[in-house]
Amino acid sequence: MFTHKQVWTAIDVIAERYGFSASGLAKKAGLDPTSFNPSKRHGPDGRPRWPTTESIARVLEASGASIEEFSDLLSGRKGQPPKRRQIPLIAYSQAGKPGFFDDSGFPTGTAWDEIEAPGVIDQNAYAVEIQGEGMLPVYREGDIVIVSPSTSIRKGDRVIVRMTNGEVMARILHRQSAKTVELSSFNPAEEVRSIEMKDIDWIARIIWASQ
Structure with a gap:
């Protein structure tokens, strides 16, 4: 089971790796540009907000990252980004x-x-x-x-x-x-x-x- 922090960290790494800010990646994925802002990762009551599976799928499609790359990041295995061809x-x-x-x-x-x-x-x-x-x-x-x-x-x-x-x-x-x-x-x-x-x-x- 992955933690709230691990999931958001993986998204942040994908954004940086492929040349986006968090808001830029959200916009590229067809989401509200503020969706990935740190302030939106917890509700007003302090409870963690999790990105939906649809949002993650859009992130991977927009950035070009693979599901395997995202899974590695979730597990803490950052490795090297795929070589650009x-x-x-x-x-x-x-x-x-x-x-x-x-x-x-x-x-x-x-x-x-x-x-x-x-x-x-x-x-x-x-x-x-x-x-x-x-x-x-x-x-x-x-x-x-x-x-x-x-x-x-x-x-x-x-x-x-x-x-x-x-x-x-x-x-x-x-x-x-x-x-x-x-x-x-x-x-x-x-x-x-x-x-x-x-x-x-x-x-x-x-x-x-x-x-």
Whole structure:
């Protein structure tokens, strides 16, 4: 049985190890930024507050840390953080060109640059450098997003979509059925776009951004 202090210490180490503050990691995980603040770790009556299993799962997904790494930290075995590996990097304008992806949307070929990945587990992950202002206010020119083609996607996820005609777009998955996909723009003023599945090569989830 792990103690309250051990659990929170493990979260703090994960945050520091992957370049976040406690509040920054909470925000990255889609939680209230104050969720992990020291003042929130005990209730008004002094009783300990524990992070939920869902919160911990979100922390691991947001940071890229593995469950094994978290378990080691809980047990007091800090060890060494996983070595950051290099993943392929491509400019957004290149993503629609032939020779960079296979039929499953996995990176292929030798024309890619490389970039260090912060704890990314997916062996098929790749990075895309944002160009232009078409993805404001979410992404700015020069931002780097990491894409995981092996990760399942769900409503509300930010995704990269490649069409059969070579068009590539970054959007938010609004709805998906067997025949169509509805995609929301990062600009809330734009209408939701509905696309037939037969016109899509692949859809991959954005799992991290250098913002």
